[in-house]
Amino acid sequence: MTTPTESATSAGPRFDKEALLARYRAERDKRLRADGNDQYLQIKDQLAHYLDDPYTPRIEREAKTDHVTFAFVGGGFAGLVTGARLAEAGVTDVRIIEKGGDFGGTWYWNRYPGAQCDTASMIYMPLLEETGHMPSEKYAHAPEILAQCQRIGKQFGLYDGALFHTEVENMTWDADRSRWIIETNRGDRFTADYVGMGTGPLHVPKLPGIPGIESFKGHSFHTSRWDYDYTGGDPKGALMERLADKRVAIIGTGATSVQAVPHLAKACKELYVIQRTPSSVDVRANKPLDPEWFASIATPGWQKRWLENFTANQGGDLAEEDLVQDGWTDLSRRIRAKIVELPRDKMTPENIMTAFEDSDFEKMEEIRARVDEIVSDVDTAQNLKAWYRQLCKRPCFHDSYLQSFNTPGTRLIDTDGKGVEKITEKGVVVGGVEYEVDCIIYASGFEVGTEYTRRAGFDLTGRDGLKLSEAWADGMRTKHGIHVHGFPNAFFVQPTQGANLISNVPHNLTEAGATIAAIISHAQKKDAKEIEVTKEAQDEWVELLLTGVGRMIGSPDCTPGYYNNEGQKAGSAAKYNVGYPAGARAYFKYLEDWRTSGTFDGLVFR
Structure with missing residues (x-):
């Protein structure tokens, strides 16, 4: 039998594609589970x-029965960035509700030894330019990321109204007063003009x-x-x-x-x-950042340029320069290099997919060879080899x-x-x-494939008693991944139905935060009490999203995991878990133009 690494020709690839695919299928099939x-x-x-907080003691407090301008659920990156942008826009009455004992979100909870970001610090850590912080290393460890979250909270006054060790139980739209009623597990029952949802995928x-x-x-x-x-x-x-x-x-x-x-x-x-x-475990090559080098690149607007450069290197229209130079950009540039080798008349979807697969086969062979180079015991090395595509x-x-x-x-x-x-x-x-x-x-991870409201811990009740779980019963429906018809003055901060950029989630949140701040500033200038996306605008956006080809992460033929719903056949609702068809870079440009135009097409201010 041909082995997966056997070379067919001296000039061809150093692997047998059919043998590799057969091995991939066998390894997937043995892991498939009906449940x-x-x-x-x-x-x-x-x-x-197992959910008890080992880091911060719970402090007793009086229940809140007041009113705030903006209440945000989640004290991770989404809440911090949105809160910071609101503060910059003059909205200082922001209350962040967080089930942990401090800001940080997933970085509050994940303090295990060795925890660090796997996307470069320069683009992963939010608001570096605004806070003046230089990451100490290319891939910062958890304590530094948590400290950055706390730094943002202090600089933008977000600790003042924050409620820690608090979980929302109900959030209900009060149409008579054009505001939201928020109830929590600490006996709070207060109101807010606007609410934001930033519960994230990695906290349950x-x-x-x-x-x-x-x-x-x-x-x-x-x-x-x-x-x-x-x-x-x-x-x-x-x-x-x-x-x-x-x-x-x-x-x-x-x-x-x-x-x-x-x-x-x-x-x-x-x-x-x-x-x-x-x-699959590739080279990390972490290193300290040089202060002199950082000073040379940290000119006004530097982090936005780095974010845009990284995103460009994740799409089909690669930037000439790769500022970040990490495993993610290397992966994308490798695939792109294979595709551009194709003659113009061979540039078909089928050949592009073949080029993508060839690039992936080559990379995964490198990763498996690395195991042999490092691990002394032959049997252990064999068992540590990943037999699937890198993005499975x-x-x-x-x-x-x-x-x-x-x-x-x-x-x-x-x-x-x-x-x-x-x-x-x-x-x-x-x-x-x-x-x-x-x-x-x-080390069993977090709930990712469960319903949004289950992970959030509560259901929102919008206009005319509509539940969010009902609105999304057949699949997520939004405009920009931020606005949902039937839920006035509510904003959702997450990647899906927006850029859907998975390799650097904070970029999604950064753009959403700036957009929300611009919308609320516009509403206040118009003295509008309610903001809502029209059903027509929401439907048009969803129809546009469905014209795309989806993504190459976690397809059904992959080994089971949270990227592909544990290998289960996706239901009809899953087709809506997509991003902007032209890609993340184009989406961020579109969203910036949309919010700076001042018209906010698709939204009604009343």
Whole structure:
């Protein structure tokens, strides 16, 4: 049988495409499950302690019964950027409602050792130019990102009205007063002229539905609630000295585990890394940023230029220069280079897809070869190889993860796509073998494929009693991903039905925040009490979106994961989870022109 890496001709690609595709299909098929997203547990009832905040004590306070101009749900990047842009526009009466104990969103919760952004700091960290902060390294670690969130909150006065350790339970439109009524789990019942939703996709932890998960007698926690009291160490990477005599299992080998495992390998007496599907792990090449270099590029408007350059390098019309030079831009430029090699008369959709696949095959062969170069044990190396396209699952980049498996005491437990069989009082069972451990760490990620209102934790009730879950029952319908007909004065800050730029989500939020601030400024100048998108404008926008070809991330033939709804056939609603057909760069330009024109076509101000 032909091996996937066999070369057919000396001049051709150094792989057998059919053999690779066959291997990809086999690896996908063994991981397909009929239960899809239902394989995961919603954390509640007897598992609710996995949601406890280990970082900040809850402070008792009086319930709020007042009125604010703008109430925003979510204290992560979306809320911070929108709040900052509103403050710049003179709207200072902003109340951010956040279930965590501080600003930060996913960076408040994810303080596991080694946590860092996997998109370059210069474009990932918001409002760097406005705050005057220079990232310390190309890929900043979690403490620095959290500090930037706090810096934004302080500089723009967002702490003044913030409600932490607070969750919204109801949000209802009051048509008589043209305002929203917000009720929370802390007894608050206040009103707001406008509301914003920035709940994000990475804040509701999930657990694997492993039989016996509640029976384990040792210690356990989710990576987004890292228990440093148990492990020792700290988010800055200090040695977790309390694990020196501990046997630890970490379940999951996605992006979180890739970053945390090197720190665990240094600390644990024994570490079992339990894998269902290996991640693709490319070179990270992180490095400190040079202050002199930063000073030379940090001229007025520098971050906007960098954001636009990165986005251009993610699309079909690549910029001549690559300012960011990271794994994401390299991926896009590689694909583009393959496509431009095609003769003009061969530039068909089929040939373009073939060029994309060839580029991906070559890159994934490099990534698999890297495993062999680094990992000493042959069997372990084989099990760490990812057999799927790079964009089937979240691409990972790290320079210590693979090396961790050369550490004495660190062992990969590969489940051959099956996952953990069961959990006992003493440990985990894989393939009929029980591995006794003192601690289980769940690196099982977050709810992504569940309904928007489930992840938000509540349903919005708009005009005439319309629920958001009802409005979106057959699929998401918006204009720009921001406005929803039937929900006046409400703004949604997220990528879908806008740019849908996945490789640098903060760029989506930055543009949405600026747009919302411009709209509210316009409404205040007109003395308008209500802002709403017309049904016609919303329908036209959705129809435009559906003319696109979708995206190349997480197709049904990929190995299961959150990029492709765990391999399940997408329902009819999924077709609406798309972005602007001309791409992210064109969308951001369109949105900027739309908001600066002053007409705000499609919106009614009354």
